[in-house]
Amino acid sequence: MKIINLESRLQHQEKFINPLTNFEKTKMVQIQLKKGIGIPEHHVDADVLIIVKKGKVEFEVAGERVELSPSSILYMEPKEQHSLLALEDVELLLLRIER
DSSP, X not given: OOOOOOOOOTTTOSEEEEEEEEETTEEEEXXXXXXXXXXXXXXXXXXXXXXXEESOEEEEETTEEEEEOTTOXXXXXXXXXXXXXXXXXXEEEEEEEOO
């Protein structure tokens, strides 16, 4: 058993990215962004799941924009170009799953 603390760090900084744990072919990362802060376009050579815990974020994936909130999960295939922008203070969990 392992308990992972997901406390908010946004009161001290605009962007917080924290690798949480690895198991088998999966890596879990905590991402927190203040409103208006983004991450530039990039891609990942793995399947990616984005789970929004708090706030709203806009992803641009392969030229298509989508808004995510705690009621949605984003799945991206390996090498899909994407960027993101926090529309509100946002807390995300990223699961990176190697094939």
